[in-house]
Amino acid sequence: MTEPGVATTAQPKSRIGGPEAWLIWVLATTFVVWLFAIQTGYAVVSPEIQDSADLTLAQIGLAASVYTWVFAFVQFFSGSLLDRFGSRPLLGIAVILVAVGAFLYAGTTDFTTLAIAQAVLALGAAFGFVGAGYIGGKWFPAARYGLMFGLVQAAASLGSAVGQPVILLVLQSLSWQQLLVAFGTFGVxxxxxxxxxxxxxxxxxPSAPRDRPNVFAEILRDLGRCFANLNVVLSALFAGAAxxxxxxLGTLWGPRIMEARGASTEFATILTALAWLGLAAGAPLVNIRSDxxxxxxxxxxxxxxxxxxxxAAVIYLPVESNGVxxxxxxxxxxxxxVQMLGFTVAGESIDGALIGSASAIVNGFCFLIGGMLTSIPSSFMPSDPxxxxxxxxxxxxxxxxxxxxxxAGFLRGTNRSASAPAT
Known part of the structure; x- marks a missing residue:
């Protein structure tokens, strides 16, 4: 019996996989689609930013790398933070950071402003993809974890495929600054x-909360346990490469290569969108094929x-046909x-309690390598390549x-029953 004057805090058990689960998952996935649209839209708006802010191609590439480097660093901690503190309020704060980054982005007048905007965007975005995976692992049956994660990537890629041509179309009526203000407003x-x-x-x-006198030390310990697993490291490397x-290619080099081949800006944007559409198909398909x-x-x-x-064919073959x-x-x-197979392998190779940390490591490597592949080549490019x-x-x-x-050739067998996070 409850003592007089003491309010009970008991709440009814949540329905896993029910309507509330889908509502929360849709919101988390919308966050990912939105931030991917801002991120991949950089391929469309970067030439206009370069002209209006009087920047060089090397600075445009370096600014893109600032995003990926900050993202990769924060990513290593985001999964463990979600494991410990949950989706509220971390994901809400993450959305606010991306919105603030979009507003700063709209105010770009020089390289410093652009770099700061990219850094703030990355701080929030680091919780997006892994956060949506975390939501899928908590709110849906364990056996559906891989499928829900693949659907998040498919939705994000579809958003990017549609978003780039739409952004190009909208830029005919709005300035790139107005477009980014609209992105920020949606984020609010x-x-x-x-x-x-x-x-x-x-x-x-629910289990009683444990005393955590040093959360940072615990996060480092969990990351260390994941890095000590060879399969996690190998999956991070091959997923990061993919x-x-x-x-x-999808945020910088794709449109530039196609325009250098003589394609119009509009067609180059459509080609890049097709690459994101391909990823939307490949993300869930690779796990099905692997099974x-x-x-x-x-x-x-x-x-x-x-x-x-x-x-290699995109870069080096004399592609003269639009269809090819x-x-x-x-x-x-x-x-x-195939990057999604990296998350699967990592999840199957470690204890389920470390799924957030393992996923964050894989995703962090994806963006760390992406940053290197935008900044390093751009530093060797002439001003008008x-x-x-x-x-x-x-x-x-x-x-x-x-x-x-x-x-990937050095991967060892995995325990497929461990692929879902503990809930």
């Missing part, structure tokens, strides 16, 4: 919804090899979906994919 509305709705599920007998090259063949290593090696061939260019760009995105300049410099992209395929 989304943040309000997050604080009102998003939460973790309630279980009938997505890092796709990110570099059917009963192996993680062989599909990883095969898809990385095919992605290498596709991206479209097929190649779609193939780059399709086979880059030709197709030959791109071809002399972007050999690094297929080379990284070859290294990723080699890493």
């Amino acid at each position: 509305i989304l943040a309000v919804l997050f604080f009102l709705i998003v939460r973790d599920p309630v279980h009938p007998a 997505f890092g090259t796709m990110l570099a 059917r063949v009963g192996s993680r290593r062989r599909p990883a090696i095969t898809w990385l090899a095919l992605q290498t061939l596709a991206i 260019a479209a097929v190649l760009m779609f193939a780059v995105g399709l086979f880059s979906g 030709t197709l030959q300049d791109y071809q002399r410099t972007l050999w690094l992209l297929p080379a990284v994919l070859v290294a990723g395929a080699i890493a």
Whole structure:
């Protein structure tokens, strides 16, 4: 019996996989789609920013790398923070940071402003993809964890595929500053919804909270346990190679290469969107294929090899047909979906309680390598590069994919029953 004057704090058990679960998952996925639209929209607006702020191509590439480096660093901690503190209020704060970054982005007048905007955007975005995966692991049955994660990536990629042509169309009526203000305004509305709705599920007998005198030390310990697992490191390397090259191509180099080949800005944007559409198809497909063949290593090696061939063809073959260019760009995105196998392998290789940390490590490497593949080539480009300049410099992209395929070749067997996070 409750003592007089003492209010009970008991809450009914949450329905896993029910309507509330889908509502919260849709909000988390909307966050990812929104921040991906801002991130990949950089490929469309960067030429206008370069002109209006009087920046060089090297500065544009470095600013893109600032985002990926900050994102990668914060990413290593975001998963563990979610494991310890839950989705509320961390994800709401993350949405606010992305919105603030969008407003700063709109006020870009020089490189310093652009770099600060990218850093603030990255602080919030580091909780987006892993946060949506965390929501899927908490609010849905354990067996559906991989599927829900793949659907998040598919939604984000579809958003990017549609978003880039839409951004290009909107820029005919709005300035890039007005467009980014609109992005920021949407983020404010989304943040309000997050604080009102998003939460973790309630279980009938929650465990008593543990005393955590040094959370930072615990996070480092968990990260150390994940890094000590060879499969986690190898999955981070091959997933990082797959997505890092796709990110570099989809946010910067794709449109520039196609324009250097003589394509119009509009068609170059459509080709880049096709690459994101390919990723939307490949992200869920690679795990289905891997389950059917009963192996993680062989599909990883095969898809990385095919992605290498596709991206090398985009850079070096004399692509004169629009149809061939479209097929190649779609193939780059399709086979880059192998990155999702990296999350699967990492999740199957460690204790379920470390799923957040392992996923964060894989995603962090994805953006760390992506940052390297935007900044390093841009530092060797002339101010007005030709197709030959791109071809002399972007050999690094297929080379990284070859290294990723080699890493995948050393994968060991995994415990597939451990692939879902503990809830």
